[in-house]
Amino acid sequence: MATRSGGRTGSDAFAHLIAIVAELRQRCPWDRQQTLPEAARHLLEEAYEVVDAITAEDPDAVAEELGDLMVQALFAATIASESTGSAVPDLLEGAAKKLVGRHPHVYGDTKASTLEEVVELWDQVKAAEKGKAPKRSSLAKTGRALPALMRAEKLGVKARRRGMDWKDAREVLSKIHEELDEVTRALDAGDQAAAADEVGDLMLAIANLPRFLGRDAEQTLRRSCDKFVTRFGEVERLAGSRGLKLAQLSPQELERLWQEAKQAGRNS
Template identity: 45%
Template sequence: MTQGITVLGLGSGDENQLTLGVLRRLQQAPKLILRTDHHPVAAYLRAEGIRYETFDAIYEAKDRFDDTYEAIAASLLESARSQAVVYAVPGHPMVAEYTVQLLRAKCPEAGIPLEIVGGESFLDQAFLRFGFDPIEGMQLLDATDLRPGMLNPRLHTVIGQVYDTFTASDVKLTLMELYPDDYTVFAGHSLGVAGEESVVRVPLYELDRIEGYGNLSLVWVPRSDRDELRNRTLERLHEIVAILRSPEGCPWDREQTHASLRKNLIEEAYEVLETIDEDDPDHMCEELGDLLLQVMLHSQMEEETGAFTVYDVIAGLNEKLIRRHPHVFGTEGAENAEEALANWQQMKDEEKRRKGIDPSKQSALAGVPKDLPALMKALKLQKKAAVVGFDWSEVGEVIAKITEELGEVQEAMENGAAAERLDELGDLLFAVVNLSRFLKIDPEEALASTNRKFVRRFQYIEERLEARGKSLAEADLAEMEELWQEAKKLQST
């Protein structure tokens, strides 16, 4: 006969924190099992002659906490099929107690009654001993699953499950992603246990250098409105941009439109590319910020009309990335980059079909932005045409085409009008882009490299002429060519 499971909370400290109801249940339990013997109330139960079992043997047998908790839940379910079981856990059963969450999910499926009786949570002692009011805003986080994105400096942060110095070290490193190294934090050990509790105030960098970590340890990170902390959050950036666009904000920012900022978006993107070419991380960090500002401004304009917000932009991007990477977030596999790209294209086609667009009825060249730089656009057009078989079979044919187009340019120079010369020169450049594709070289990168090389060599000419007491206007072509060849020998490409 199924008897069921009653879960009791032992509180975070000694027997003085037990509720009267929980104490009576402990005294009357036909079969009492503690999750662990490592709790202050356990000694009291022994002293009172209250018999109990524990799951400590499972902790010793399992390497992973998840496996431990699953085994505990399975054991409880099995015992409850034949007798009433009282299961006692540290703190409050519904606060940071994964075994109880498992029981809440599994008991209904197994047809086993489950009753949960609360106890004092370790949070009660945290509020009392650390001395903050949770109404100011707080978050409770798990040290074993702590990530930078969870942190919010405007909330009091209590971190539980800080079992040892290794866990404290992981907590410290994660907090340092947002907080300065000397930020004041507090470690609380055995809060509420008379004669054992301690609260240690330390700068963040010393968090893992103190002793006393164990099953009853917490870390408290006080809330702060300091700009240096808030400035590391997207929420603060969103707030600043909204202020700039508000009636009390900046007159220039208020006047901007999508159209007026169009060129800024392009310029900022190219400035980021320049930092990539320079291999300058500090400059790149700054320019990526300028590019992000453009995204924020355009999003803010739409938020003001009620169309969407930057958080909609982020949500849409996250959903798209997950959807288009089934080999990472789903069940499909991808052994190499080509298969991954095929998955991406397959997902894009499926998205089009959901929008009522039949990919098979679109032009093979569809999807190439009209405002791309010409070299980049030529490359994309050629790649799309090649997918459906409209392509040269070998590189020799491409070189022959370049020779042919060069001849037509020369002929247009001798006999053609300006429009014809422009047309023929475009054909020549298009053919050169085809060659770059066969050589697996991005034409934009190739030309950018040559541009940088030209600048270096020309600046060498300027420097050498200045050393000779000459300006560019005073030098003839022969002298400049001599210095150009000298630069070629001294400088690598």
């Protein structure tokens, strides 16, 4: 049953939004000049704002940012329809058809009662849609447009489904130590290019550790970034209260301020 909000059913509200976006594309000078790559950039920005709102656990902001994300998705679809010849409703119908087709355990007679069975079935349906086995690695197209951290985790998940993965978090830690040793050897040899290559391997292993702890890599790093910002702000506050300038402090003095900031965070 469609929900009702602001006097419109959910389906009517969506149709109304599609119409507004289409009209803006025709009548607003700024919207008329937008290209698909520009729309893609705005879409990505809005997606990250949704993530920020979710991370902040702000329900009102989540609702607002999700609305903005829908607008940008519809705007990108509107621009794309100009070159594909498919109207936005056609794109939506295609998406609905794909969802139904990939859930035969819901809309058909196929049985899948566990999460593992659903994931395996999803992969089987996707493979059947492509019609033939890929010429390259089955991971070749996995998350190519994603930020590297998210792609690294997604690759690990896909590899696990195909039977290749670490056994537990300790095995991942062992791999991390192995890669770190290789970075050290490359640096000791004075080979910057090899060191950079090994750092990439190290980061790939680290990116997959959070999922063995039941955590998301992106969210884990995001929280640490926020923690760093908070602690750095405390370092600046401490330095300012003592008439000190960070740029003029020695590494030892900066470390003492950093430890004070960490302790202040634990006590707050």
